[in-house]
Amino acid sequence: xxxxxxxxxxxxxxxxxxxxxxxxxxxxxxxxxxxxxxxxxxxxxxxxxxxxxxxxxxxxxxxxxxxxxxxxxxxxxxxxxxxxxxxxxxxxxxx
Numbered sequence: 359x360x361x362x363x364x365x366x367x368x369x370x371x372x373x374x375x376x377x378x379x380x381x382x383x384x385x386x387x388x389x390x391x392x393x394x395x396x397x398x399x400x401x402x403x404x405x406x407x408x409x410x411x412x413x414x415x416x417x418x419x420x421x422x423x424x425x426x427x428x429x430x431x432x433x434x435x436x437x438x439x440x441x442x443x444x445x446x447x448x449x450x451x452x453x
Contacts, residue, residue, distance in 0.1 A: 362376075362438070363448045365426060365443055366423060366424050367418060368420065372416060374423065377441070378442070381447070390407045390408055414441060414442075415441060
């Protein structure tokens with residue numbers, strides 16, 4: 359299991375997990391390679407090509423984050439979306 363760093367959007371308080379720009383770029387490239395080679399049915403199910411533009415707060419579109427604190431009370435097991443936050447991202451190794 360990878361360690362992830364939960365971060366909080368400074369604009370709206372929404373929780374996300376921090377990744378580096380490099381990690382996000384690799385993820386986008388990987389998804390787009392699969393998407394570009396997929397059949398129409400797959401593309402219809404999974405939508406358009408991925409973009410770094412999606413690596414922002416899911417709630418408000420913000421791009422400024424702070425570390426999570428105990429006072430944020432983020433429940434265990436919640437689904438978090440990845441956001442680019444180089445200065446707070448842990449070093450995630452590729453699998």
